[in-house]
Amino acid sequence: MSGKAVTVLACPAVEPAAPSLERAGQDRLAEAAAESFQFIWRCLRRLGVKPEAAVDDAIQQVFEIAARKREQIWPGHERAFLFKVALLVATEWRRNQRRGEVSIEDAGQAIPESVPNVEELLDQRRRRALLDAVLDGMSLKLRTVLVLYELEERSTAEIAELLGLPAGTVASRLRRARAQFQARAERLNARLSTERGEP
Amino acid sequence: MTDPRRLLAGGGTELERSLLSSAASDRGSELVRQRALAAFGGAGATALATGAAEAARDAALEAVPATKLGASVIGKWAGIAIALGVAGAGVLMATRSEPVRRAEPALHASPSTPRPAAPPKVTAASSAAPTSIPNQLAAKGTSAPATVNPTPPRAAKTAPRVEVPRAAPPTTAEPEAAGSLLAEVAALDRARRALARGDSTAALSALARHAAEFPKPALRPEATLLRIQALMQRGDTAAARELADRILARQPKGPYAERVRSLIGASPRR
Numbered sequence: 452m453s454g455k456a457v458t459v460l461a462c463p464a465v466e467p468a469a470p471s472l473e474r475a476g477q478d479r480l481a482e483a484a485a486e487s488f489q490f491i492w493r494c495l496r497r498l499g500v501k502p503e504a505a506v507d508d509a510i511q512q513v514f515e516i517a518a519r520k521r522e523q524i525w526p527g528h529e530r531a532f533l534f535k536v537a538l539l540v541a542t543e544w545r546r547n548q549r550r551g552e553v554s555i556e557d558a559g560q561a562i563p564e565s566v567p568n569v570e571e572l573l574d575q576r577r578r579r580a581l582l583d584a585v586l587d588g589m590s591l592k593l594r595t596v597l598v599l600y601e602l603e604e605r606s607t608a609e610i611a612e613l614l615g616l617p618a619g620t621v622a623s624r625l626r627r628a629r630a631q632f633q634a635r636a637e638r639l640n641a642r643l644s645t646e647r648g649e650p
Numbered sequence: 651m652t653d654p655r656r657l658l659a660g661g662g663t664e665l666e667r668s669l670l671s672s673a674a675s676d677r678g679s680e681l682v683r684q685r686a687l688a689a690f691g692g693a694g695a696t697a698l699a700t701g702a703a704e705a706a707r708d709a710a711l712e713a714v715p716a717t718k719l720g721a722s723v724i725g726k727w728a729g730i731a732i733a734l735g736v737a738g739a740g741v742l743m744a745t746r747s748e749p750v751r752r753a754e755p756a757l758h759a760s761p762s763t764p765r766p767a768a769p770p771k772v773t774a775a776s777s778a779a780p781t782s783i784p785n786q787l788a789a790k791g792t793s794a795p796a797t798v799n800p801t802p803p804r805a806a807k808t809a810p811r812v813e814v815p816r817a818a819p820p821t822t823a824e825p826e827a828a829g830s831l832l833a834e835v836a837a838l839d840r841a842r843r844a845l846a847r848g849d850s851t852a853a854l855s856a857l858a859r860h861a862a863e864f865p866k867p868a869l870r871p872e873a874t875l876l877r878i879q880a881l882m883q884r885g886d887t888a889a890a891r892e893l894a895d896r897i898l899a900r901q902p903k904g905p906y907a908e909r910v911r912s913l914i915g916a917s918p919r920r
Contacts, residue, residue, distance in 0.1 A: 481690040488686065492678035504846040507682040514689040521690075575912050578672030585669060600656070602673050607653050629657070633666065640665045 480521045483529030484514055490530075490603065491537045497598045498541040499548070499587060509544055513537045531613050542591060585635045589628065596621060597628035675908035681838055681872045834860065834869045841876045850884035871906050878913045890914055 492510050500509045513536045517524075524532045586594055599605045599613065607625060611618045655661035658670050678686075837860040844852035857877050860867065867873055874897060881890035894914045898907055 481687065484690060485683075485687055488683045489677050492682070493673065493676055496676055497673060504842070507678065507842075510678060510682065511686050511689070514686040518689045575672050575675065575908070576915060578669055579676065582669040582672055600653075601658060601670055604656065625654070629654075632657075633662070636663070636666045636669060640663075 479526065480517060480524060480529045480532075484517065484533060487530050487533050491533055493603070494534065494537055494598060495541055495544075497583075497586060497602060498538070498545075498591065498594060499583075500541050500544045501548075501583065505544065509540050510537075513540050516540075531615075534613050538591075538595060545591065581639060585632060585639060588635055589631050593624055593628035593631060596624040597632055600625055601629075601632075675912070677909070679872055679875070681835060681842070681869060685835060685839075834864055834867055837863065838869055838872055838876060841873075841880070845876065845879055845883060848883065850880045853880040854884070875906060875909060875913065878910065882913060887914070 488510070491513060492506060495509045495513070496503070496506045500506050513533065516536050517533055520532075586597070589597070595614070596610060599610045600607065605613070607618055607621045610616075610625075611621045614621065616624075657666050660667075662670070837856065841853045841856035841860065844850070844856055853876065857873055857880065860873055874893065878890045878894055881887070881893065891914050894910045897910055901907060
């Protein structure tokens with residue numbers, strides 16, 4: 452820590468809580484964390500934290516930050532808070548990856564040099580690597596909406612609540628995100644077809 | 651406003667659906683889950699107990715057929731989970747090396763709805779306790795300039811209602827079981843770290859030590875997955891596949907089956 456004072460999340464419920472209320476908040480957050488673990492893990496992964504070992508570290512960071520800030524979380528908004536922290540952590544990872552501070556060397560995740568045949572394309576790891584390659588070209592804000600809608604199957608209303616955005620903004624981002632995703636997938640498809648020698 | 655048809659539900663091309671569906675079975679491991687939830691210390695006990703059934707199911711891989719899972723197994727895990735929660739984060743965190751002091755991301759509220767009183771600003775300096783965990787991100791000691799705008803609470807004009815927590819069920823702590831589990835977590839963490847740095851030999855050594863120290867491991871599935879991963883990393887695909895095949899033959903639809911297939915590069919089961 453640099454020691455620099457920064458403003459942190461502040462919610463109205465900042466009065467010193469009685470021990471039992473603190474405990475209630477802790478239990479609720481811990482329950483939300485237990486229920487949301489896979490959701491948060493998948494989101495970190497699809498939002499660009501890689502390789503897999505880095506996701507494990509990133510989710511640890513998410514939960515530690517949430518645990519330290521548990522008294523600032525509104526009751527009933529634990530899951531949304533965890534997601535916000537995950538988004539923040541993913542942002543940091545992506546930034547550091549771009550700076551080269553975090554190694555992104557991972558053979559399993561790299562875009563394959565050779566062209567996969569149909570059978571290989573069915574391979575889950577390979578498809579995931581291709582999926583990540585397609586997503587990697589998108590901005591985080593569009594990628595986030597796409598991941599929540601298409602992979603996590605959240606409604607636009609839920610996404611709006613999670614992100615604290617108007618529903619119209621989410622719908623607009625989703626349209627752009629899908630257009631980008633489909634355009635990139637189409638380019639990938641064209642590349643695969645060309646390298647396979649298909650017309 | 652109607653949500654558009656999802657790409658996976660037929661709104662996309664075959665390639666788009668193929669790409670998107672590949673993410674379905676991606677999931678964090680039980681080991682990581684246990685460690686992450688330990689961040690909540692005592693309060694994590696309830697949550698860990700909540701997840702005990704899932705943990706028990708995962709632990710059953712190789713050990714007993716899933717259909718034979720009974721209350722005793724779940725009860726055992728619930729007990730361990732509660733004891734683990736009581737043991738607190740400190741112990742688990744101590745199992746991780748490379749202590750670093752991580753910067754805490756800045757979280758800033760910008761409420762879009764009026765609030766009853768201006769929330770006081772809190773400086774991170776007061777809450778940024780040093781954290782003793784390894785993290786590549788923290789290696790640079792970066793601070794996070796990004797901003798988070800939390801979703802404004804719907805009932806912001808009223809005081810937040812805080813429910814009285816459910817009374818914890820009476821339980822006898824199982825310090826021995828918890829201690830054993832913590833030791834297992836530490837042992838497997840060594841293997842995982844070795845794998846992360848590409849040292850498959852060290853990973854396999856750590857797994858061999860784990861097998862010797864824990865003849866009846868609670869984290870057997872985790873250890874098996876790590877072993878397969880280590881063998882693949884070493885290039886011993888034959889041994890990795892043999893081990894994977896044994897597991898898949900026993901539990902082709904088990905909770906770790908897709909992960910096992912993914913590790914050895916097999917096609918997903920359809």
